[in-house]
Amino acid sequence: MTATATDHDATLDRILAEHAGRPGPLLPILHAVQDELGFIPPAHVARIAEALNLSRAEVHGVISFYHYFRTHEPGRHVVHVCRAEACQAMRCDQTEQHAKRTLGVEYGGTSADGVFTLEPAYCLGNCAAAPTVMIDEKLYGRVTPERLDAILDDWRNR
Amino acid sequence: MGVRIYVSRDAAAQALGADETAAALQVAAAAKGQSIALTRVGSRGMVWLEPLVEVEDAAGKRIAYGPVTPELVPDLVRAGLFEAASNTLRVGRVEDLPWFAKQERLTFARVGLIDPVSVDDYLAHGGFAGLRRALTLTGAEIVHEVLESGLRGRGGAAFPTGIKWRTVLEQHSPQKYVVCNADEGDSGTFSDRMLMEGDPLCLVEGMIIAGLAVGATMGYIYLRCEYPHAGHALREAIAAARERGFLGPDVCGSGKAFELEVRMGAGAYICGEETALLESLEGKRAEVRYRPPLPAIKGLFGQPTIINNVISLASVPIILERGAAFYRDYGMGRSRGTLPIQLAGNLRHGGLVEKAFGITLRELLYDFGGGSASGRPLRAVQVGGPLGAYIPDSQFDTPLDYEAFTAIGALVGHGGIVAFDDTVDMARMARYAMEFCAVESCGKCTPCRIGSTRGVEVIDRIMAGKDRQANLAQLESLCETMQHGSLCGLGGMTPFPVMSALKHFPVDFSRDR
Numbered sequence: 001m002t003a004t005a006t007d008h009d010a011t012l013d014r015i016l017a018e019h020a021g022r023p024g025p026l027l028p029i030l031h032a033v034q035d036e037l038g039f040i041p042p043a044h045v046a047r048i049a050e051a052l053n054l055s056r057a058e059v060h061g062v063i064s065f066y067h068y069f070r071t072h073e074p075g076r077h078v079v080h081v082c083r084a085e086a087c088q089a090m091r092c093d094q095t096e097q098h099a100k101r102t103l104g105v106e107y108g109g110t111s112a113d114g115v116f117t118l119e120p121a122y123c124l125g126n127c128a129a130a131p132t133v134m135i136d137e138k139l140y141g142r143v144t145p146e147r148l149d150a151i152l153d154d155w156r157n158r
Numbered sequence: 159m160g161v162r163i164y165v166s167r168d169a170a171a172q173a174l175g176a177d178e179t180a181a182a183l184q185v186a187a188a189a190k191g192q193s194i195a196l197t198r199v200g201s202r203g204m205v206w207l208e209p210l211v212e213v214e215d216a217a218g219k220r221i222a223y224g225p226v227t228p229e230l231v232p233d234l235v236r237a238g239l240f241e242a243a244s245n246t247l248r249v250g251r252v253e254d255l256p257w258f259a260k261q262e263r264l265t266f267a268r269v270g271l272i273d274p275v276s277v278d279d280y281l282a283h284g285g286f287a288g289l290r291r292a293l294t295l296t297g298a299e300i301v302h303e304v305l306e307s308g309l310r311g312r313g314g315a316a317f318p319t320g321i322k323w324r325t326v327l328e329q330h331s332p333q334k335y336v337v338c339n340a341d342e343g344d345s346g347t348f349s350d351r352m353l354m355e356g357d358p359l360c361l362v363e364g365m366i367i368a369g370l371a372v373g374a375t376m377g378y379i380y381l382r383c384e385y386p387h388a389g390h391a392l393r394e395a396i397a398a399a400r401e402r403g404f405l406g407p408d409v410c411g412s413g414k415a416f417e418l419e420v421r422m423g424a425g426a427y428i429c430g431e432e433t434a435l436l437e438s439l440e441g442k443r444a445e446v447r448y449r450p451p452l453p454a455i456k457g458l459f460g461q462p463t464i465i466n467n468v469i470s471l472a473s474v475p476i477i478l479e480r481g482a483a484f485y486r487d488y489g490m491g492r493s494r495g496t497l498p499i500q501l502a503g504n505l506r507h508g509g510l511v512e513k514a515f516g517i518t519l520r521e522l523l524y525d526f527g528g529g530s531a532s533g534r535p536l537r538a539v540q541v542g543g544p545l546g547a548y549i550p551d552s553q554f555d556t557p558l559d560y561e562a563f564t565a566i567g568a569l570v571g572h573g574g575i576v577a578f579d580d581t582v583d584m585a586r587m588a589r590y591a592m593e594f595c596a597v598e599s600c601g602k603c604t605p606c607r608i609g610s611t612r613g614v615e616v617i618d619r620i621m622a623g624k625d626r627q628a629n630l631a632q633l634e635s636l637c638e639t640m641q642h643g644s645l646c647g648l649g650g651m652t653p654f655p656v657m658s659a660l661k662h663f664p665v666d667f668s669r670d671r
Contacts, residue, residue, distance in 0.1 A: 023459060024421075026441030031383075031422055052441075065443040065600075068383050068425030080384075084345030085540055086576045088590070089503030090531070122427060122594065124384050125348040126173050127576065128205035128501060128508025137386045141173035 005043070011036050012044050016051045026052060026062055030069055039070045074117035075110040077155050079103070080134040083120050086127035090142075095131045096120075098145035102152065115156055160193030161240045162214035166270065168201035168355050169387040170348065175227050176209040182231035183211070192240050200356020202252050202270035203510030212252070215242035223247045257526060262488060263512045264496050265473045266349075269356035275394040277402050280359040286404065288475030292367045293412050300371035301327050304474060306482035308494025313339055313430070313467030314542060314571035315647075316493075316560045319474075322464060325454035326372040329462035334374035336365050337458055337465040339435055340381040340388070343427040344543025346574030349498035350468035352510055354381075354388040357472070358395035362418060364471035366409060367478055368464050369416040377416065378458070380435050382423045392420050427544075427598035431646045432465045434600060445602045446646040467572070469498055490516035493559045493570075501527045503576035504536070513558075520554040523577060534579040538587075538663065542571025544594050545651035547658035548584065567658065569651070584663035589617040591655040595648060606649025609640040613656065623670055630667065633660070 015032045019025040029048060033040050040063055049059045063069045081096050103111040103118050110117045126132040129141030133148065135155055143151070165171075165180045180196060187194040202210060207224030215221050221242040226234065230247070237245050252258050252270075263269075272279035280286065292300050305320025326334060338361065342350040354361060365377045381389055396418050399405045407415045426444050428434045433447035436458050457463025473495065477485045486494045493515035499522060501508045506528035513522075523529070523536060530536050538548045547568040549556070556562055563570045578587075592613035599606045613636055619629045637653035644650040660667055 024439050024441040027424060027438065028421065031424070058442075061443050062441065066424035066426050068423075084594075085544060085587070085590070086346045086502040086574075088587070089576055089578045089582070121384060121425075122598070123343055123345045123347075125342065125351040126170050127346045127348055127503065127574070128505070128510075129170055129174055129208070130503065132173065134384075139169050139173040139387075141170065 005041075008037060008041055008044070012047060016048070026054070026059070030063060034069060039073050042071050076115050077135050077158075078117045078119060079152075080119050080121040080124065082122070082124045082126075082130070082132040082134075084123040084127075086123070087130040087132055090130040092131035094145055095133065095143050095148055098148055099133075102149065116152070160187070160195050163194050163196045163240075164199045164212040164214075164220065165196060166201040166208060166210060167198035167274070167387075167391075168208075168352060169385070170205050170352075171201050171208040171210070172387065174205075174208045174225065178228035179209040179211065179226050179231060182228040183235075186231050186235040187240070190235060190240075194240065197273050199272060200269040200274050201352060201510075202258065203266070203352065204252075204255075204257060204507070205509040206507050207249065211239075213239060213242045219251055222249045222252050224249060257507065257511075260526075261512050262496050262514050264476050264485070264488070265360070265469060266353065266357070266498055266510065266512045267476070268360065269352060272357065274356050274358055274391055275398055277359065277398050277404075280357075284479065285359055285475075286363055288478035289363050289366055289404070289410070292370050292478050293410060297327055297371045297373060300367060300478065303478060303482045304371070307477045307485040308482075308489070308492070309470060309473055309477065309485065310493070310560065311467055312469035312473070312497065312572065314344070314569070316570070319466060319470050322454050322466065323368065323371055325452065326374070326462045326464050329455060331462050333376070333459075333461045334372055335458045335461055335463040336368045336372075336374045336377040337436070337439065337463055338365060338377065338379040338471055339430065339432060339465055339467050340379050340385070341423050341427075341429040341435060342385070342468070342572070343382060343430045344545075344572050344574050346502040346540065346576035347500050347543060347572045348502070349500050349510060349573065351385050351388050353468055353472050353498070354385070355391045358388075358391045359399060360472045360475055361392075361468055362395055362399050362404070364474040365418060366404065366416050367474050368466070368471060370409070370412075370414060372462070372464060374464065375415045375417065377418045378439055379418065379420045380423060380429065380439055381420055382429070383425055389420060389422065396420070426600075427594075428600045428646075428648060431648065434646070436463070436465070443600070445600045448645070469572075488514035490514075490557065490559050491561055493561070497558065497570070497573045499558070500574045501577075502574060503539075504530045504532055504579050505577045506531045515559050516557050518555050518557050519549065519575070522558070522575060523554065527575075527577065530577065530579045532579045532581075534581065536577050537580040537582055538578045538584060538659075540576045540578075540587075540655060541574070542569035543574055544591060545569065545647060545654055546571050546574075547654045548587065548662060549658070550662040567654070569654065584659040584666040585617065585621050588656045588659040588667075589614060589621070591652055591659075592617060595652040599648060603643070603645040603649060605640045605643035606645070606652075609636055609644075609649060610652060612636060613640075613652075617656075620667055621671060626668065630660070
């Protein structure tokens with residue numbers, strides 16, 4: 001079931017109330033919104049700005065600065081492929097190409113079936129068992145193209 | 159009480175199936191009618207043996223088996239795993255393995271041994287002894303102890319921790335802060351993550367001591383969002399410490415307050431730079447600040463702020479417990495104490511090795527690392543993350559020491575070592591360094607923001623063989639501008655991997671492809 005704009009508004013109201021009075025609340029608010037909705041609806045920018053006494057440009061500037069925040073609804077699961085040096089030393093380029101081919105997308109894209117959004121990561125901290133892939137919060141090490149197929153199949157059926 | 163079993167909850171162990179192994183052990187025990195007490199612990203650091211399972215034998219010794227992937231569990235249990243029987247995966251006591259026995263584990267002493275979020279376990283293994291001593295000292299005495307220990311910032315900049323603390327102590331302000339930089343973004347590094355997942359109370363203790371030392375009552379741990387597991391462990395540990403009176407308005411009945419909160423980053427490498435991190439904590443774009451003023455004078459919300467890396471803060475409890483001289487007696491030259499070194503990339507035995515400064519790269523790569531995972535010769539290693547130099551075999555005998563590394567134009571940084579075999583294309587690695595800088599630049603200064611993109615283009619032309627000599631000269635000139643003209647280390651140090659690749663592996667830049 002897709003959440004309606006009214007549901008989103010109610011979620012934002014609650015999150016803003018929960019963070020009222022906290023020092024430096026913008027990032028925690030943005031995290032809370034994205035945790036619950038999967039993304040930060042552009043329509044929320046003005047309301048967050050008003051609540052924090054910031055300009056819309058400032059809020060937009062923060063959202064667009066950080067790679068993690070997104071303003072479009074992602075697929076059901078987000079696949080992060082690490083492309084940093086330790087993973088490169090273990091041929092993550094093959095895993096990366098395989099992920100793009102299999103899902104039929106470039107980084108930032110969502111597979112046609114709406115299941116996976118593919119994102120790059122710059123180190124997931126699993127550098128002694130590279131290449132590394134993270135799906136939502138689940139981490140996988142030594143991810144060869146073959147292992148990636150098995151992992152994606154597993155998630156596709158969840 | 160059944161047989162005691164220990165399985166890691168560390169993210170690296172989970173990435174290799176530790177959760178599934180733990181579940182399979184429970185299923186196998188139930189099927190056998192065997193009662194077991196399974197504790198999830200941190201990782202012992204031997205990532206190639208994960209998932210590692212330790213079984214306490216009749217004599218109370220922990221016998222390790224690894225790697226125990228979930229599908230092997232039923233057979234292993236049938237063959238006597240719960241009785242600590244012999245089998246092909248049995249490696250014996252971890253403490254007896256040369257890889258482990260040769261280490262000097264001070265900061266990581268408890269990691270892998272204890273339930274990371276149990277205050278009782280922590281206390282039983284010497285936890286909070288440093289805090290108890292700190293509570294008997296004045297702020298100035300605590301600062302003096304840290305200063306005398308010789309501890310330098312383990313995040314990478316190696317600035318003396320005690321000097322930062324002294325500066326904050328000297329400020330007069332109603333509100334001071336302690337901020338932990340847990341934005342461990344360097345590729346090939348994971349010691350912060352392992353510490354936070356395996357012994358988060360050690361970091362909590364270090365931060366409380368820092369607060370007592372300078373009169374700060376609020377601490378923030380700025381954690382990168384790529385580390386959700388560490389976030390869970392930290393929040394559990396903080397709640398447990400608060401419940402037992404180690405955090406809150408009256409720390410251990412001292413009348414002094416200290417509170418702690420975890421704040422999540424949002425995927426910006428630049429937040430590892432301390433002033434960018436402070437901007438981010440304040441809810442802004444993480445643009446690097448001009449210095450002065452130093453964060454110790456005007457830091458978070460404009461107030462005096464201690465900002466230290468995870469390992470720096472987590473090294474403080476043992477310094478307070480055992481005294482400055484104990485810690486200072488490890489190491490060489492001006493690099494005192496121990497460094498948790500991370501062996502990563504193409505190595506057979508990757509993982510975490512804590513050693514006193516002075517060990518050579520070659521010992522780390524071959525004696526500990528076991529050479530390459532691929533079986534091919536090692537060609538280059540990058541030490542200190544994406545801004546660290548690439549080092550060739552001819553320099554592998556350099557001892558791990560801040561000054562010795564500086565002398566060869568390299569960087570110890572946060573102690574991450576990424577090894578590459580002879581299939582590596584160093585021109586591509588140089589290109590990646592520029593590309594990474596372009597992706598992660600905060601955009602505030604021009605040499606970094608524009609220079610990195612121009613750098614990618616110049617290296618592309620070199621790799622394509624277009625006017626190679628002129629473009630190589632252009633690359634050197636560009637690197638010089640970035641190094642001297644950038645506001646912080648991102649733009650200022652991206653030239654290190656680029657120029658070291660060019661200097662030590664010129665053939666990769668001159669061959670036709």
